Structure formats: C-alpha cells, structure tokens
Amino acid sequence: MEQNPIRIAKILLGLSDVNLLGVEDLDDQGAKIPLRVHIECRGERPKCPLCHGTSYSKGVSLVELIDLPSFGRAVRLIWHKHRWVCRDPKCSAGSFSDQDSRIAAxxxxxxxxxxxxxxxVVGRDGRSVSSVARELDCDWHTINDAVIAYGTPLVEDPNRYGKVHALGLDEILFYREGRYRIQHWSTSIVDVKCATLLDVVPGREAKEPKKWIANQPKEWRDAIKWGTLDLAGSYRSVFRAVLPNATMVADPFHVIKIANSRLDEARRRVQQNILGHRGRGGDPLYRIRRLLTMAKENLTENANEKLTHLLELGDPDNEVATTWRAKESLRELYAYRDPKLASDHLDALISDFTDEERPAEVQLLGRTLGEWHDEILAWHKSFVTNGPTESMNNLIKRIKRIAFGMTNFANFRIRALLVAGRPDWTRLATVTPVTTHISGALLS
Ligand SMILES: [Zn+2]
Structure with missing residues (x-):
C-alpha cells in the first residue's frame, strides 16, 4: 500500500514531481459538488527565465482546473502556483510563475x-460537446476550447491526406444568423473516392476554393483527374481556373435534386392556379408532395395508387404528372453504364423537355441539362460522385450536424475536419495544444 503523498499523486493523478496537498469536500449539505484535489509543483525552485539566476517565492495563487471525473463525481484540480521573483534587483524579468504543461496548457x-x-470523444467518437460538458460539470465553451486546442495540430498535420484523383466541391450551410435567419455558407473540399473531408473554406463562391486549390503543390493538383460539382456556376469556374486538366462531373445527386426542385415548383404553381392559395393539409397535390419526389421504384403499391388518384384530382392538365415523368426519365439516365447509350438518352431528353408544349418547369430543366450536357455525361466515364454512395452521405451528415451547432467558422472547420477529415488519432497523445484562439487573460 502506498502512503507517501508524492507517490500517491503519481498513482492517482499520473503526475510526477507533484505534491498532493489534500482533498477538499465542501459537500456538507449533501449536494453533489466537484471534489477538489489540491496540488503543487515540487522540486528545484525555477531559474530566472531572463538571467538564469536564482529566484525567491513571492507567494502562491490558486488555479482551478477541470479534471476527469473520479469516484463518481466531477473533479477540480486546484493548482497552487508559486509566483517567483528574480533575486537580482537589476534584472528586468519581474515575476513569473510555475509552468507545467503536463498539468495543463x-x-x-x-x-x-x-x-x-x-x-x-468529441472529435473521434462523435459525442456532443454539451454532453461532455455535463459529465465534467463545466460549460460548453470550456470543452470546445480544449477540443479546438488539441484538435488543431491533428487536422493541420501535413500528412493527413495524400494525392487525390477525384475532388468534390459542395456547399454546406454553416449557420443561420439572427431573427432573419441569414444564411452563412461554406464549401467542403472532399476526396470523393475515399470519402474524406480535405478542408472547408468560407462562402460558396469561387474565390475561396480557388485560392485553396491554387495553394496546393503542382504535383498534387496534377494528380486530380475528376472534379465533381453541383449544377451551379461558381464551382465550374473554380475547376476551369485552377484545374483545367480535370474532367468535370456533374454529381448525379444534384442533377436529380434540380429535377425535384422543378417538380416542386410545378406542383405549387398548379396548386395556386386551381385553388387560389398555397397548399394546405387536405389539398390533393399538397398531400402527395413527398411521394412525388420519391424514386418510383421505392413507392409501395398503396403509395402508387394514392399518387395516381390525387394527380387525377389536383392536376387536370397533367402538368405535374408530366414534370414527374420528366424527373423519372432523367433518373433512368443513371441506369445506363454505356456512355454512348447514356449520351443518346440525354440528347433525347433535352429535345423532348425543351419542346414548347411542355410545362415551363420541364422546359427550364431541359435547358439546364443542355447547359451541363458534358459534365452530366462525364459521370458515365468516371462513375465518381458526391452523393449516392453511403459513405459520402454519412460524411456530409456528420459535417452538417456540427455546422448547425457552430457560429465561429474557424472552430467549425476544425471540428468538421476532426470528424470527417481522417486525422491520425495516434498522434493525439503527443501533440502540443494550440491555444491562440482562446481569448481572455492568460492563466499564469
Ligand atoms: Zn533575472
């Protein structure tokens, strides 16, 4: 049995050269309050950092640190920090205090x-910051600050990712601000084949992703064969400017999403024309708004009947039905594996959709397909995509879950890269925390 307080400190706290001064339990009312463990550094008195001469103690200040729970309760480590003053009256060092990064940064x-x-537990295991804060009996910012401090060197590791063959750009809503819910966007830069988040940059315009890619070594940029993107012009201009040799691939997930947006617009327009108001609970088209955007083969027999029946009731001129069929025939494009057959199918769709007999929404869809013709067909040569694969969906979901809890972009970026950027977690035990993001007085 160990009875020496210094060795007890080593066993219980994992800290050597520390005196265990005592434990404090203020719990005389029976309330669960953190257990307070008092310690001080021991050993030689420190040399003056300036002249390396001897110093004398000028007193002690107490620093309270949040530690891991023990014995079924939250724990505070109370560090009795000595203040030291240089003995040489001509030295300008002033006073300085104990520093020990093994205790706390x-x-x-x-x-x-x-x-x-x-x-x-937050970065790798995906626990929420608030649940960890509850367990340690402290506030959200205290935990988040620590995760950012230790997480930064992990995500800034130059070996975190290697060469990439298919690079994806996609927008992520990062947060909504204030009562008008102003949207703040960011762009995720993804290794599409490995489903790894390489980085996140602010905004969804071309400027920031362009700058990020341009800053990568030429060798790295040259290895990129495919670039996947949604059907918005800004990312196309990024690839054209900084990766002119990569073939752009319109992401099937986004292509179908556009078709579904047009379908939704057609439904709302017809609804408004016929009923004179926006969709409400009992309106036939409103009742099938979700069934319409589902993939046809995923509809049950009942759902199929409901769809047919309510379209008959709410869509007398077959405009919604026509837009729905347009969406479904566009989906068939992705059943083709042969680029030539896919190309023939797409050309037929474009000429059919742009017929002026078609509803306005179908014509608009046809024009979009024409504008993105080459990028859409490139998928049949590359088979790379941001969307439909399970791992990419999980990746995007993981980033989004973090995005909605964060308001500071720099912190959001670190948190997103910790969960989705595949850092080397074996380095966590040895990295030096980066604390420059933490405002407020330096604890000394
Ligand atoms: Zn000195």
Missing part, C-alpha cells in the same frame, strides 16, 4: 489529461 481551463480525452 496555458489558457486552457481543462487539465491536459481531460483536454486530450475530450478531444478524442
């Missing part, structure tokens, strides 16, 4: 051990 309110643990 400067500015962080968590102990080093708690900071690394929080980073792992």
């Amino acid at each position: 400067p500015r962080l309110k968590l102990t080093d051990r708690a900071g690394r643990w929080a980073t792992r």
